[in-house]
Amino acid sequence: MTDSEGGPKLTKGGGGPQEDDPGGGPLVVVENVNKHFGELHVLKDINLTVDRGEVVVVIGPSGGGKSTLCRSINRLEPIDAGTILVDGKELPKEGRDLARLRADVGMVFQSFNLFAHKTILENVTLGPIKVRKQGRAESEKHAMELLDRVGIANQAQKYPAQLSGGQQQRAAIARSLAMRPKVMLFDEPTSALDPEMINEVLDVMTGLARDGMTMVVVTHEMGFARKAAQKVVFMADGQVVEENTPEEFFTNARTDRAKDFLSKILTH
Ligand SMILES: Nc1ncnc2c1ncn2[C@@H]1O[C@H](COP(=O)(O)OP(=O)(O)OP(=O)(O)O)[C@@H](O)[C@H]1O
Ligand SMILES: [Mg+2]
Numbered sequence: 001m002t003d004s005e006g007g008p009k010l011t012k013g014g015g016g017p018q019e020d021d022p023g024g025g026p027l028v029v030v031e032n033v034n035k036h037f038g039e040l041h042v043l044k045d046i047n048l049t050v051d052r053g054e055v056v057v058v059i060g061p062s063g064g065g066k067s068t069l070c071r072s073i074n075r076l077e078p079i080d081a082g083t084i085l086v087d088g089k090e091l092p093k094e095g096r097d098l099a100r101l102r103a104d105v106g107m108v109f110q111s112f113n114l115f116a117h118k119t120i121l122e123n124v125t126l127g128p129i130k131v132r133k134q135g136r137a138e139s140e141k142h143a144m145e146l147l148d149r150v151g152i153a154n155q156a157q158k159y160p161a162q163l164s165g166g167q168q169q170r171a172a173i174a175r176s177l178a179m180r181p182k183v184m185l186f187d188e189p190t191s192a193l194d195p196e197m198i199n200e201v202l203d204v205m206t207g208l209a210r211d212g213m214t215m216v217v218v219t220h221e222m223g224f225a226r227k228a229a230q231k232v233v234f235m236a237d238g239q240v241v242e243e244n245t246p247e248e249f250f251t252n253a254r255t256d257r258a259k260d261f262l263s264k265i266l267t268h
Helices: 066-073 096-102 120-130 136-149 165-177 195-210 222-228 246-251 256-267
Strands: 026-037 040-051 055-059 081-086 105-108 183-187 214-218 231-236 239-244
Touching (some): 026 066, 026 214, 040 066, 040 214, 055 066, 055 222, 066 183, 105 165, 120 165, 165 183, 165 195, 195 214, 195 222
Parallel strands (some): 055 214, 055 231, 105 183, 183 214
Antiparallel strands (some): 026 040, 026 081, 231 239
């Protein structure tokens, strides 16, 4: 695999062409992070490190704080205390640098969040043109490579509503990748999809992981976790309760809280 300029392939290290020294070591560092929504303490002293090229699956019961953690990592939610570093830098709270640094963190949501009145191609090129200040021709070329990579190059001129859910989610992944993020966050990317479309999205994500993208994935898809993740983080009640390899976590959970959760998702 080559590190071709603008190519859709991601080299091990995941940093992309603008990175000087990909290397190993932590890319995302979450340290003693606390967050409240009013009285509700939703993130309680969270510590989490994601190494370059690592895939971390975050799993846990509803309301545990998984989405809030993802949103905090790219500053969609402010935190009350602690630090979050992406590639050694703290995201600024606001201002011009925020948009640029936030673009280092790609995010894919459960609801695909595509712009309804723009074509798929326009959805994918918008960020690179507006935020990265990339030229249109270069942005379109890169966008087509990414759409090809997620298997929907032939849908480029359509509008989101004309695509299936699985196709829309793959477009959303291409749109995130177009910004050449250093890390990708996925918040339950398959839970709004019909069963037959789940695998086409998971396959794209597994390919990304294999190519070395650094990823944080909130999902209950155990097959994906076993295949693609190096680490599973179990979150409940705003805390990281357990952190382990997928194999150990799914076969040998240490805490009652995790065992109880697993027994529910395994039998539903
Ligand atoms: N904007 C908000 N304002 C107030 N409370 C919120 C807000 N967003 C989330 N919460 C609360 O924070 C807690 C954590 O929510 P979060 O969405 O992070 O959980 P989650 O683990 O992602 O759950 P799920 O599995 O259902 O997606 C919940 O109690 C939720 O009700
Ligand atoms: Mg959530």
